[in-house]
Amino acid sequence: MDHPRPVPVPNPLTAPYWAACGRGELALQRCGDCGRFVHFPAPACPFCGSAELPYERVGGDGVVHTFSVVHRAFLPGFTPPYVVAWVDLPEGARVFGDVTGCPPEQVRIGMPVRVHFTELDGFGPLPHWRPAP
Numbered sequence: 485m486d487h488p489r490p491v492p493v494p495n496p497l498t499a500p501y502w503a504a505c506g507r508g509e510l511a512l513q514r515c516g517d518c519g520r521f522v523h524f525p526a527p528a529c530p531f532c533g534s535a536e537l538p539y540e541r542v543g544g545d546g547v548v549h550t551f552s553v554v555h556r557a558f559l560p561g562f563t564p565p566y567v568v569a570w571v572d573l574p575e576g577a578r579v580f581g582d583v584t585g586c587p588p589e590q591v592r593i594g595m596p597v598r599v600h601f602t603e604l605d606g607f608g609p610l611p612h613w614r615p616a617p
Contacts, residue, residue, distance in 0.1 A: 488560065488561050488605070488606075489559070489560065489561025489562065489604060490559060490560065490561065491604065491606050491607045492604075492607060492610075497525045497526075497527060498525045500539040501525055501539065502608070504539065504541065505601060505608065505609045505610065505611055506608050506609055508601055508609065509541050509544075510541070510542050510543075510544045510579075510599050510611055511539040511540060511541045511542065512539065512540060512542055512577050512579065513525055513526065513537040513538070513539055513540075514537070514538065514539075514540040515529040515531065515532060515534050515536065515537055516534060516536030516537065516538060517529065517532050517534035517536055518531050518532040518534065520532075520576070521540075521542075521573075521575065521576060521577035521578075522537060523577060523578065523579045523580065524580070542573055542575045542577060543573070543574065543575065544573075544598055544599035545573070545574065545596070545597075545598050545599075545616060546571040546572055546573045546574070546579070546596075546597050546598075546599075546613070547571065547572050547594055547595060547596055547597065548569050548570075548571060548572075548583065548591060548592065548593055548594060548595045548597060548613075549569070549570040549571060549572045549578060549593065550569065550570050550593060551567050551568065551569035551570070551583065551591050551593070552567070552568055552569075553565050553566070553567055553588045553589075553591075554566050554567070554568060565588045566582055566584075566588065567582060567583040567584075567588045567591050568580065568581070568582050568583075569581065569582070569583050569591070569597075569613065571597055571613055581599075581611055581612060581613050582612050582613065583597060583612070583613045583614065583615075584600075584612045584613070584614050585600075585612075585614030585615055586614070586615050590615075595615060596615070596616035597613040597614060597615060597616055598613070598614060598615075598616040598617075599611050599612070599613055600612055600613075600614055
């Protein structure tokens with residue numbers, strides 16, 4: 485029996501991220517003091533400790549920094565093999581996500597990717613990365 489994928493549960497810290505996804509946008513926290521992007525959402529900047537972390541829209545283009553091919557499902561709703569990656573954005577951010585739209589064996593470090601969103605039943609749009617045209 486196929487189990488559904490877990491549904492994210494937004495909280496005050498992550499709600500702006502998910503709201504941006506709902507608009508088809510990618511938004512990340514950016515420290516108001518040191519200017520660095522923070523991903524995953526955090527209550528304080530891991531670089532300087534500031535609590536000034538408003539969300540800022542980013543363009544959604546990037547390149548694969550590193551990746552892993554997952555061959556064993558750890559959560560329901562994820563069918564192996566699938567690729568998870570750290571993606572470097574030109575804005576200076578590094579984000580985590582899955583790479584879709586190509587076989588796992590085609591993913592490479594340095595590969596250009598673009599964010600896209602798919603609808604998760606009972607939740608809304610989730611961001612994913614796919615090869616850029």
